[in-house]
Amino acid sequence: MIALWYGILAFMLTTYIVLDGRNFGVGILHWIVARNQDERRQVIAAIGPLWSWHEVWLVGTGGVMVMAFPRLMSASFSGCYLALMLILWCLLLRGISIEVGGHLSDRLWQEFWDAVFSNVLLAVLFAAALGNVGRGVPLNTEGTFYLPFFTNFGIRGNVGLLDWYTVPVALFGVLTLTAHGATYLTMKTVGPVHDRSVKLARGLWLAVIPAFVIITVLTWFVRPELLAGIAVRPVTWATMLIGIAGTYAVVNGFRYQREYQALLGSTFVLFGILMTGAAALFPVVLFSTTDPNLRLTAADCAAPDYSLGIAAAWWFPALILAVCYLVIIQRHYSGKVNVSKDNQGLY
């Protein structure tokens, strides 16, 4: 039951990052692929109608985390207090910028909100947070910790959120999500925005390959347990296969201009990387940088079986419902963005 809920939690967080990650990526690329107001409206409209549906995955992840692993939620959320608050503020500004940017047809107003929208911090913070999960946090004997933004940039002992390992991970995250976002834009846009996105996406994906190798090597130095976990745990082979299939789809998609296939591939690549990481981590949920014995496992943090059982009984139907909503609604948003007929003036 604990492994099931660990899997669900990893799945939900991964889904959130895959879905909203492309919005982060689009935000970062916004000013590069779109050079004038009309083009920028097109970009915003590409992510407009469903951003809150994506953000709900984060809310759902938070809810599932406190339900299934209360101790993990309480330790990690309070331990990363400032970073999480910064994420909340960025999410708030991001949501508002999408919603209000199109409300006035005024150049200054739109430029201002477009600038607010292009926020690189979200990708940095989420990726750095994942880097911290891999590296570990300074857990004490009570199973809590407190992480400032930075200390001495070392990876052992009294670490901060940013160090020589998590900063490269954050950069890797920014790079990958930007590539993901660019791939999404190739599918949704037309004209010059589309052409620029194609060019960028190709370049970015090429850059992801060496970056991925570097991060893997760094991880091997920092947390050899993770790579050892991959070797012995068959489920990671399946998730790696998803990643490899995704890579193939991305390459193929760009070669034959099958934009939908490229996006699907890029989704699978991210999904594969994140789920492999999560599966390799299990059964640990938080490593300790101060004393290896202080680490927290999923079993240490889990709610009692009755709670988990009840929740499993309603979670799966709820997921099916959620997917149904998406299927119903996606038909209306599929295909290229058409700013003029898409809506009643907004976005």
Next chain:
Amino acid sequence: MENTFTDPALWHRIHFGFTITYHYLFPQLTMGLAWFMVYWKWRALRTGDEKYNRAARFWARIFGLNFAVGVVTGIPMEFQFGTNWAAFSKYSGAIIGQTLAMEGMFAFFLESAFIGAFIWGERRLGPRTHFLTAVAVATGSWLSGFFILVTNAFMQHPVGYALAPNGTLELVDVGAFLLNPWALVQYAHNQCAALVTGSFVISALGAFYALRGRHSEQASVYLKTGTLVGLVASLLVAFPTGDSQAKMVGAYQPATLASMEGLFHGERLADVSMIGQPNVSQQRLENPIGLPGALSFLAYGTFQSYVRGLDEFPKDEGPDNIELVYYAFHLMITLGTIFILVMAWANWKRWRGRLESSTALLWVLMLAFPFPYIATSLGWMTAEMGRQPWLIHGLFRTNNGYSQVVSSGDTIFTLIGFVGLYFVLGLLFLYLTGREIYKGPDGAHGAPGHQEVPV
């Protein structure tokens, strides 16, 4: 126990109190407006009368702005369970996590999938599907309210739990937890109050247009629907839902009831005070004017019922801020009574066929819309401060619930951040809503055949 400025618990409480009070200004209108729009869409389908579609379309735009602010201010609420109230989450996560997760999975997915289609998709979807998206959004918003109220009800009156061997709470009866009697009563009370907010806002805008002599057809729709629902909802808020809520407090939180009424000494024939200022150090209500026996009757059913006073409870087991609980409760009751009177007046005028021509009434309706917001905020202050010093009533103290690792310096820093961001957000919301109101329902937006220049 003493709440001084060096006490981290105080800052965590202010942090949560500020962000939740601000947040709830928006969902109450979301929940209050949602069924109005469903009703108008339904009327439009049935009668083919375009004015109902125009009404739904116009309010959908205000709804959309309101919804967006509700979403972005709502996400910090869930996070704060972990960031600011880590010890509480660890203690009770296995229980309250159920409803928090359900809210995301059942309510938010539904709401957020269809909100875009509802607000911007009318032309693409056709009238029937568009009507269904309105129903989906309304259902989602009311479901979300239910799950949050169940969560709160567990903190007010814990049921369905047991103490686990590791010292945390575990769920033993999910049915009892979800159908907590406190939750059902509180949900009914809260949703009626949301409808009061919705109907006052709609009536106020109708009155505004009527007074200015603009959009008179729309003004009439808003005034008619708004005042009728307003009267029904205002009555339901008081009776039976508010009444049952008070009885619930009397049964399970007697010290809170005593604080709400400023009853320092227990007695039979206990008064409901109409006027009076609690003097906590002297243990008495000053300048009291009350209805004799009314409290005994309201709380326990007979005038002779004995109501326990504050002197019968240990000091650390009752509210630590008696004055605020007392005033919050009394102001809420006063406002609630005024709402009934205003809406009764409006419906009398309507019956006489003079709803849209009575200038005095229109002015009152126009200016009344902020007060339901104040009343709901006061109601929640009564519930939440009345629950003190407990985070989970009788089980877990507020002072044990906050995150030990987060310093007051951090909490104050992020509190300042939230105050600043929310101030700007408020200005933005008022400006954009004001703009919609100024443009009005008969303006450029989305009238059939009209194409606004895409921007």
